[in-house]
Amino acid sequence: MTLTVEDGSGRPDADAFVTVAVCDAYHAARGRAAWAAATEEAREQAIRRATAYLSTAIGWKGRPRRPRKQALAWPRVWVTDGEGYSVATDRIPPEIAQATAEVALRELERPGAMTPDYTPNAREEAVQIGPISVRYAEGAQQAEGARPILLVVRDLAGGLMRRGVGHSAAGTATRA
Numbered sequence: 001m002t003l004t005v006e007d008g009s010g011r012p013d014a015d016a017f018v019t020v021a022v023c024d025a026y027h028a029a030r031g032r033a034a035w036a037a038a039t040e041e042a043r044e045q046a047i048r049r050a051t052a053y054l055s056t057a058i059g060w061k062g063r064p065r066r067p068r069k070q071a072l073a074w075p076r077v078w079v080t081d082g083e084g085y086s087v088a089t090d091r092i093p094p095e096i097a098q099a100t101a102e103v104a105l106r107e108l109e110r111p112g113a114m115t116p117d118y119t120p121n122a123r124e125e126a127v128q129i130g131p132i133s134v135r136y137a138e139g140a141q142q143a144e145g146a147r148p149i150l151l152v153v154r155d156l157a158g159g160l161m162r163r164g165v166g167h168s169a170a171g172t173a174t175r176a
Contacts, residue, residue, distance in 0.1 A: 014070070061161065
């Protein structure tokens with residue numbers, strides 16, 4: 001099934017931020033043979049999952065260009081990058097395209113890696129082995145803690161993320 005790539009208009013039927021060709025070029029430039037070795041269908045599926053993850057798991061600055069009408073989180077309006085420059089409202093920013101390629105590679109290698117199942121009651125609260133015991137922090141019980149954090153996504157697109165909202169990769173550090 002062919003990807004329906006967002007063209008910057010806020011399509012209601014889009015399921016991808018980028019084409020397979022964009023990801024092919026991105027990974028080829030980085031020498032990632034696993035991407036090229038996969039079938040086109042597998043690469044398309046990975047791009048769809050990566051796009052869904054980036055659309056739902058991260059709190060982005062601004063708001064969608066066509067609220068409640070567009071299928072994906074991008075394009076957006078009222079967004080400035082990490083340096084304060086306005087982001088175009090009629091296209092997918094290069095940072096999002098690159099982040100999509102990075103997440104797609106992880107999804108190709110391990111489908112569902114970015115959206116693991118989470119069962120809060122399955123977690124150990126404390127473990128004791130002989131005289132040594134460990135008590136796990138309360139915060140570890142939250143579902144967001146089960147989701148992997150790709151630092152490369154934060155490094156590429158962090159300037160477009162809202163701080164302290166959505167994915168923990170967008171959080172802020174404070175000194176006590």
